Amino acid sequence: MNRKRFFWLWTALLVLMLAVTGCGGADQAGSTNTNGDGNQTETSSDSSSEPGKTELIVGMDDDPPQMDPHFSTAAVDRQTYQSLYDKLIDIDANLNLVPQLAEDWEISEDGKVYTFFLRQGVTFHDGTPFNAEAVKFNFERMMDPDAGSPRASELSPVQEVRVVDEYTVEVELDAPFSPFLAVLTDRAGMMVSPTAVQEKGKDFSNSPVGTGPFQFVERVVQDRIVLERYDDYWGELPKVTKITIIPYADENVRVTNLLSGDADIINRVPPKEIEKLKQSEGIELAETGTLGFQGLYLNHKGEPFNNAKLRKALDLVIDREAIKKVVMRDAVITAAGPIPPSSWAYDDSLEVVQRDVEKAKQLMAEAGYPDGFSFTLMINPKPVEQQMGEMIQSMAAEAGIDVKLEIVEFGTMLDKMDNHEFHASRLGWSGRTDPDGNVYPLLHSTGYINYGYSNPEVDGLLEQARQETAPDKRRALYTEATKIAQDEAAYIFLYHEIDYKAYKDNLKGFTPYPDTMMRFHHVYFE
């Protein structure tokens, strides 16, 4: 008896397993076009045809740490914000400023007073009306010195925000600040619901309320964020009714999920997959130049890189073309400075540093290190970063420079850089709409992404550029500052990224933006 029962139990399990595997095989072979979109639908319409699809699944490169734009410090946060929040001003795909919550604006003669005329009939997702009071509340929230908002430094020129009438706000600056409008196209321009902030306090980040085309539904940490269409949106209603944002930190997993149909669009396509995806049927790639720069930070406040000759030696040792080819698969543009080709302020006369090991050795000898020196390079735990680190390690070794790699998480990296407890760090900058947001923070001695470089001449040039409004003159000033920084190897510029989003070809209406932020207001399925 026992024997029979045992036998049947075992057979049943085996059959179950085989059935499951078999189904999988048949499924793959039989119907090449199943999209598996049934997995997220609540209704059982798993055989519903694609055109009715209104739910978008986004494969993100990381789980956003913050849902509150005024306290966000990570680039990945901003992706979700594009759907949740509106900004006072937005950019278009060519980096022109376009109205969003502010329908129009005026700048006073002296460049110190900005008047914003707000859109009427806008409500936050919780029903709170959007008006001048709300704008004032938002500015003051970001500028409150006790709150410690990372936006405070971007808004530091703001002296006062005045409500003129219900839909007019005046912002007074203490000095002319030409990048001001561009600042408002990012998180500093995102408006959060004052009522929700007052009610929820710190918890606001876990259930954010904005005026954007989509509102927050739920979040399961490290698993998903769900947004749904906000039916009282002031503009055209989005065709997509629900967005599920899933973090796939592993780049391979991200691509796999796109190919298997579990994600409709993915952020940050790894360079090594670009060719493959281009050839994949049913997959589209959107390509755009980005606003940022990538390279190496050097600690100017300690050995060995307080010595300009050693900084320059390292600069000369690196073969940027090889990095571009091997690690980045040609999906980057080698960089000479902080301003990318997509910006109006880009100057193509600036030359990318070429590899010159002999000159590097000579500089080291002059600096008193004829046999080379050693330092530690911090890198983030990502395959591309590690490969780049190992290449730099190997290139530097040829000149006798001994590089130790230290893999650290983003937060730890920043912490160590803050305290100047580092030699070099592989870290770039996602960039800002206005070139000032790339150059000033990096090279000015008070810049917030400057980790110890200081040159009064550069400071002067950058301050001058902030007051200047003529684009030609600003560009010339940035070029001059960049040349000095390059000579002194203030920062080792490696490349500007080209951003790739990959998505299924039934997703239409997606436009890539140079700020790399995905906007889903106008996308739809065909």
Added chain:
Amino acid sequence: MAVDTVIKTDNPKKRMVKDMWGRFVQNKLAVVGGIFIFLLIFMAVFAPWIAPHDPTKQSYEKFLHAPDSENWFGTDELGRDIFSRVIYGSRVSLEAGLISVGIALLIGVPIGLLSGYYRGVLDEYIVMRFTDAMLSFPPLVLALSMAAVLGAGLENAMIAIGLVFTPNFIRLIRAEVLSQREREYVEAAKASGISDFRIIFFHLLPNCLPPILVQATLSIAAAIIAEASLSYLGLGTQPPTPSWGSMLSMGQGYLDTAPWIAIWPGVFIFITVLSFNLFGDGIRDALDPRMK
């Protein structure tokens, strides 16, 4: 299955060792394991002579290249020769296995001996409950957390793995001492006024060696997997030192275009660990003929 050794007097010892050797060589799998271990050690020691290329030499012309006559196992994502890297990787794995088990022995053996010999409150309520607690953690999770706290790197990984393995040795040795301490030879030694220190380290310890040897061999196998796991997660060996675990983790990203990156290091981990397990099992069976 506790390993019960049958050492009685000094005279039949030689014959017994001979018997054990006989039983061991009869166990073909164990002999194969032993031969492989020898080959691996040989490979690690003479890596510079065996490896055809510099394991860290990169090639920006020939990367992700399939195996050919020049690069027998192909090249990796930075154009390095995988065959040479696998050869050098044996150094890290063997070193990690031996040193972490060494650490576990160094801490575990004295504590186990003292705890088992003196018993008492300290043994019952501190040492035993502490090891109970340590053994309640998933070993890999504990090693990972320790490595993260200590900082990534091979040395710290070995310390973490060693500490995680220590309680096993404490318990094993304590149990062994408990069974030995009532025996005649210990009683006799005590009666003749020999100091506790001498009894513990010169009489008890040698008699505990066989089970320690078995446990140590099997632990080396487990430690090699643990180090590879930590390296796979980025907390073990750091670049440019080639290690099997970190080669695997990078290779996972190239399974569709360059599967050889992930296949070979895995094959070598498998063979190495299997060899130590076969060898360890062989010793155990040889020591305890009843189990066969």
Added chain:
Amino acid sequence: MLSFIIRRFGLMLVILLFVSIIVFSLIHITPGDPARMMLGQEATEEALQALRHQLGLDLPLYQQYFNWITGVVQGDLGNSLKDNSDVLQVILQKLPVTIQMTIFSFLIALMIAIPAGIISATRKGTLWDYGGTLFALSGVSIPPFWLGIMLIFFFSIQLGWLPPSGYVEPWVDLKKSLLLMLMPALSLGVRLSAEITRMLRSSLLEVLRSDFIRTAYSKGLLERGVVFGHAIKNALIPVVTVSGLQLATFLGGAVITETIFAVPGLGRLVVTSILTRDFPMVQGAVLFMAFMVVTVNFLVDILYSILDPRIKLEGGKK
């Protein structure tokens, strides 16, 4: 019986006390300032001080431990450094996924191990037995992450049969959920099946030698009937209970498997928290895992002593 349970329960509490001390000290010897990590780059020294005070980081260590353990007992495992979410809540969210995977791999493991163990034991010394032994040793020796990678390589990339990674809740899409679970469960189950095979073989051999089997023989029952009727039942008791004790190793394996297959369970939570140095989360998850292991061990001990009364005599101090 009751006194045994009470004594065993007291023992469990003592072990948990040690577990908590280990976890607490593990995190508190870590360099790095949690306050700085929470407030980020822009924080002023005053704000850091205030937060340290608020978190009780300026108290003496024993007091910090006391505060922490008081919270833990009340179910407060603290908040994530990364996004301030409640640690216990996140853990409970991830737990069902790991439990699902655990059950699945146990099934797979038993399906492989029971036939393999029986064949090895009943055909002791034959080629079958050698094959079984070699399989068992290979299963223990194969690096779990490599096995996972190779499964992906063959079944997803070469053959295209199975989705390579990901997770879907079974109630959302049962078929897909099972398909996705198959490879993770297999790569976890192989090791377990290897260990159960070894265990089953030796316990079966022991049972086959024992008196009551000989009695069954003498009654003239067929050999296969003997094996299936009496021996397996008796041999399975230690196997099943001991495989319960494998939970610790198993959870460790889940850490790697979940990472490879992007399964959002407890193991992956531990790895990501360790890699992002989210120490409250690490602390909470590690404590929780140890708690699970200690509890399961306790239950298995009790169960064992009920199933096999002989063990009661020494069970408490094993």
